Amino acid sequence: MDADDAFTSVTWDRRDDAALHSGSGNGAGASSSRTLDEGGFTSAPGPATPGIDGLTRHALAPLARGTHEADGEQPAWQGFLRVQVCEPRKEHEGTKEMFCSYGIRAETNLAHFSRTRLTTRRRFQDFVFLRENLKKDFPACLVAPLPDKHRMEYFTGDRFSSEFIERRQADLQLFLERVCRHPILQRAQLLRTFLESTEWHVDMHSHVSASNANASADGHSGPGGSAPGGLLDGLTDTLLNAFSKVRKPDEKFEAMKEKLEKLEEGLGSTERVVMRARARHGDLAGDYEEFASAIEGLGYLESGITEPLNRFAAANLEWARLQRQLASNSTDDMLSHTHALLAYTHSHRSVLRLRDQKQLDFEELTDYLSSVVTERDRLASLSSPHGAGHGHGGVRGAGISGYLRDRVDSLRGVDEERTRVQRMQRLDGRIQELQDAVTTSHDISVAFSQQVARENTVFTMAKEQEVKEMLGTYVDGQIDMWRRGEELWKNVLDAWPEQET
Known part of the structure; x- marks a missing residue:
C-alpha cells in the first residue's frame, strides 16, 4: 500500500x-x-x-x-x-x-x-x-x-x-x-x-431468491415429507419456549450472561454520568458568557482599565467556547461510543438466548422420546397377564380416557391384541424418528454452543479495546480543554497591568 x-x-x-x-x-x-x-x-x-x-x-x-x-x-x-x-x-x-x-x-x-x-x-x-x-x-x-x-x-x-x-x-x-x-x-x-x-x-x-428456495427445501424435508406447520405453529412454539427455562444451564454461558449484565449496568451508569457532565459543561459555558457580558459592561464604566477588562471578558468567552467544544466533541463521542457498545452487548445477549433455545429444543425432544419409549414398554408388558403394564391402563393408554376408549373398542368387537401390536409398530417408527431428531438436535446444540463460545472470545477482546479507545478519546478531550484553558488564563494574567497599592 x-x-x-x-x-x-x-x-x-x-x-x-x-x-x-x-x-x-x-x-x-x-x-x-x-x-x-x-x-x-x-x-x-x-x-x-x-x-x-x-x-x-x-x-x-x-x-x-x-x-x-x-x-x-x-x-x-x-x-x-x-x-x-x-x-x-x-x-x-x-x-x-x-x-x-x-x-x-x-x-x-x-x-x-x-x-x-x-x-x-x-x-x-x-x-x-x-x-x-x-x-x-x-x-x-x-x-x-x-x-x-x-x-x-x-x-x-x-x-x-x-x-x-x-x-x-x-x-x-x-x-x-x-x-x-x-x-x-x-x-x-x-x-x-x-x-x-x-x-x-x-x-x-x-440472494433473497436463493434463501427462500433453501428455506422451502428445509421446510419440506421433515420426516414423512410433511409440509411445514406454518406461521401459527411457529408462533405457538415461540410462545411456549418463551416461558420455558433450560433445566441444566451451562455455568460457562451463565457466567457470560452475568458479565454482560454487569457490562450493561456499567455502561448505563457511565452514560448517565457523562450526560450530567455534558449538561453541567453547557451550564458553565452559559455562566461564563453572562459573566463576560457583565465584565464588558463594567469596562464601559471604568475607562481607565477598559482594555484589560475587555481582554478578561474575551478570555471568559473563549473559555466558554472551549466548554461547549468539549461537550460537542469528546463528550458526544463518549455518549455515541457508549450507545454503540450497549447495542453490541444486546446483540451478544440475543445470540446467547438463541443458544439456550437450541439446548431447550434438545431437552424437550429428549423428554418426548422418553415418554414415547415408556408408552411402548408399557404396551409390550401387556402381552403377559402378569406384565408390568397391567393395572396401569389398557391398550389405549392410562387414565379415564384410555379406559373409556378401551371399553368402546370392546363393545365394538375390536381385537385388543391386534390394536396393541399396531400401536407398538407405530410407536417403534416414532421412536426411530425421535432418536434421529434427538441426535441431530444434540449435534446442533453442541456446535452452536462451541460457536457462541468463540463469538464471546471475539466480543470480549473487541469490547476491551473499544472501551479503552472510548475512554482514551474522552480523556484526551478533557486534557486538551484544560491545557488550552491553562494557557489562556496564563496569558491573561501575564498581560494584566500591575496596580499600585
Whole structure:
C-alpha cells in the first residue's frame, strides 16, 4: 500500500506475537482518523470513528496465535479485511428520492475475493440488507448492530445535515469494521458481493431468491415429507419456549450472561454520568458568557482599565467556547461510543438466548422420546397377564380416557391384541424418528454452543479495546480543554497591568 493510505481496520498478524509480549506495556494502537485519498475519495478529515482506531494488530494479536476453530473456543482468521467508509454524497438532491450514499474502500488478502483492493458505494438500506441477511445466514454469529434509523432527525428534517451524516458515517464505519474483522463473516459470500458487486440490486434479489428456495427445501424435508406447520405453529412454539427455562444451564454461558449484565449496568451508569457532565459543561459555558457580558459592561464604566477588562471578558468567552467544544466533541463521542457498545452487548445477549433455545429444543425432544419409549414398554408388558403394564391402563393408554376408549373398542368387537401390536409398530417408527431428531438436535446444540463460545472470545477482546479507545478519546478531550484553558488564563494574567497599592 501507499504510505498515505490509512485504513483504520484491524489486522490480525501472527508475526508480531513476540513483539506483543516484549512490549505489552507500550501504548499499542495510536488513534487515527485520516481518510483515504485514492480512488476519488478526498483526504478531508472525518469524524472520529468510535472503537475502531485502537483495534490494532498488537492489541488483538492474541486472537491470531495460530489457533484453529476446531480447537474449541479460540477463533481463527484466514487473512485480513480492512475497510474505510468515507466521502458521503447526497444523491438526487432536491427531489423526493434524495438519499445519501457512502463510499467504501477495502483491502484484503482473503483468497475468495477477486481483487485485493475494492472500491464501491452503498446507501444505508444496503447496509440494512447486509446485516439482516448475515444474521439470517449465520444465526450463531454475533452480527454487529446498525445505528438506529428512527431518530428525531427524521422528524425535524435534519437527516441530511452535515452533523447527522458525519455521525452516521462513523456508525457505519464501526458496523462494517466489526463485520469485516469477524473470522467467519469476513468470508461470507454476501459480504464479498456487497464489497465487489457492480450490480448490487440484482445480487440482492438473487440472494433473497436463493434463501427462500433453501428455506422451502428445509421446510419440506421433515420426516414423512410433511409440509411445514406454518406461521401459527411457529408462533405457538415461540410462545411456549418463551416461558420455558433450560433445566441444566451451562455455568460457562451463565457466567457470560452475568458479565454482560454487569457490562450493561456499567455502561448505563457511565452514560448517565457523562450526560450530567455534558449538561453541567453547557451550564458553565452559559455562566461564563453572562459573566463576560457583565465584565464588558463594567469596562464601559471604568475607562481607565477598559482594555484589560475587555481582554478578561474575551478570555471568559473563549473559555466558554472551549466548554461547549468539549461537550460537542469528546463528550458526544463518549455518549455515541457508549450507545454503540450497549447495542453490541444486546446483540451478544440475543445470540446467547438463541443458544439456550437450541439446548431447550434438545431437552424437550429428549423428554418426548422418553415418554414415547415408556408408552411402548408399557404396551409390550401387556402381552403377559402378569406384565408390568397391567393395572396401569389398557391398550389405549392410562387414565379415564384410555379406559373409556378401551371399553368402546370392546363393545365394538375390536381385537385388543391386534390394536396393541399396531400401536407398538407405530410407536417403534416414532421412536426411530425421535432418536434421529434427538441426535441431530444434540449435534446442533453442541456446535452452536462451541460457536457462541468463540463469538464471546471475539466480543470480549473487541469490547476491551473499544472501551479503552472510548475512554482514551474522552480523556484526551478533557486534557486538551484544560491545557488550552491553562494557557489562556496564563496569558491573561501575564498581560494584566500591575496596580499600585
